[in-house]
Amino acid sequence: MRHYVTVGILVIVVTILTYAGLYSVDLLPVAASLQAGSINDVGSIDWLWNWELVVMCFLFSLIAVPMFYSFVVFRRRKGDTSDGEHMEGNTNLEIAWTVLPLILVFAFAYMGAYSLGDIRRMDLDAMSIKVRAQQFTWTFEYPEYGFFSNELHLPVDQQVVLKMTSTDVIHSFWVPEFRIKQDVVPGRITEYIVTPTLIGPYEVRCAELCGTSHYNMENAVIVESRANFDIWVAEQVAIAAAAAQTPEGQGQLLAVKNGCSGCHSVDGTRLTGPTWFGIYGADVELADGRTIVVDDAFIIESILDPKAKEVAGFSPTSMPTYATVLTEEEIANIIAYIKTLR
Numbered sequence: 123m124r125h126y127v128t129v130g131i132l133v134i135v136v137t138i139l140t141y142a143g144l145y146s147v148d149l150l151p152v153a154a155s156l157q158a159g160s161i162n163d164v165g166s167i168d169w170l171w172n173w174e175l176v177v178m179c180f181l182f183s184l185i186a187v188p189m190f191y192s193f194v195v196f197r198r199r200k201g202d203t204s205d206g207e208h209m210e211g212n213t214n215l216e217i218a219w220t221v222l223p224l225i226l227v228f229a230f231a232y233m234g235a236y237s238l239g240d241i242r243r244m245d246l247d248a249m250s251i252k253v254r255a256q257q258f259t260w261t262f263e264y265p266e267y268g269f270f271s272n273e274l275h276l277p278v279d280q281q282v283v284l285k286m287t288s289t290d291v292i293h294s295f296w297v298p299e300f301r302i303k304q305d306v307v308p309g310r311i312t313e314y315i316v317t318p319t320l321i322g323p324y325e326v327r328c329a330e331l332c333g334t335s336h337y338n339m340e341n342a343v344i345v346e347s348r349a350n351f352d353i354w355v356a357e358q359v360a361i362a363a364a365a366a367q368t369p370e371g372q373g374q375l376l377a378v379k380n381g382c383s384g385c386h387s388v389d390g391t392r393l394t395g396p397t398w399f400g401i402y403g404a405d406v407e408l409a410d411g412r413t414i415v416v417d418d419a420f421i422i423e424s425i426l427d428p429k430a431k432e433v434a435g436f437s438p439t440s441m442p443t444y445a446t447v448l449t450e451e452e453i454a455n456i457i458a459y460i461k462t463l464r
């Protein structure tokens with residue numbers, strides 16, 4: 123009996139210490155959405171996570187404490203060469219360790235369903251944004267305003283519904299600070315409901331291994347005040363309207379719409395693909411050691427058949443072909459745009 127009491131007390135103490143230790147190291151990044159909530163916010167993700175953490179700490183202690191206690195207290199004494207005591211099963215123990223976990227599993231199933239119902243609830247005034255995932259970038263369309271962007275700007279405290287689809291393989295939309303994660307599947311539209319509550323820059327990353335540059339599938343997510351969001355929207359609308367007037371402007375819009383600018387910067391920064399800044403007319407080194415001048419023919423070939431000539435230092439499997447996506451005129455417009463980048 124004395125052993126049971128000691129082990130019981132030790133299990134409780136170790137549970138508390140493990141929980142306190144894990145809690146103090148901030149396992150989760152800052153919570154930036156209504157759905158993330160907080161540990162006191164019944165139904166939120168952080169509330170659910172916190173209870174799971176408590177149970178994990180308890181189960182860890184329940185296994186580790188009796189084990190280490192037995193190592194020390196029931197160890198073999200010097201000179202003791204007798205056999206261990208023979209034991210048959212213990213029915214009460216077996217019933218207990220079947221029924222208690224079952225109750226716990228049901229409790230968490232209920233909590234999980236409750237939380238899911240809570241975070242999937244959609245407001246009537248939710249703003250809708252279309253998301254397209256592709257290897258290896260994200261494109262966002264604001265149908266209300268009629269423009270595309272490779273950055274996701276969101277007004278704070280406004281619920282948004284992301285209507286997401288993929289043009290190639292399965293991806294997964296994940297902003298750790300929002301907590302929610304949702305698969306993005308070709309041929310299907312999945313919804314991601316979130317209400318950002320904290321102004322700041324975040325990043326969406328892909329959480330489904332989707333190919334060689336999966337690790338690099340990150341785009342900026344910017345939560346800002348309603349006023350700043352409106353300014354940004356007005357800017358984007360003006361840029362799109364002005365750009366539509368000229369071939370190079372249309373090329374710029376196409377580059378955003380088709381995800382090119384998620385991989386090709388226009389200011390010299392290296393992203394998944396080579397920058398477009400100053401490339402037209404310049405020499406590029408190919409992976410096979412040849413050097414080639416970037417002209418119309420090379421750009422067209424790169425768009426239609428990206429694997430034909432690989433640029434040195436980049437993965438040729440990163441860029442999808444656009445052979446069935448872009449028309450000749452659209453490609454000409456993109457080339458006109460690339461020519462202006464110097």
Ligand SMILES: [Cu+2]
Pocket residue numbers: 256257258292293294328329330331332336339
């Ligand atoms: Cu992906």
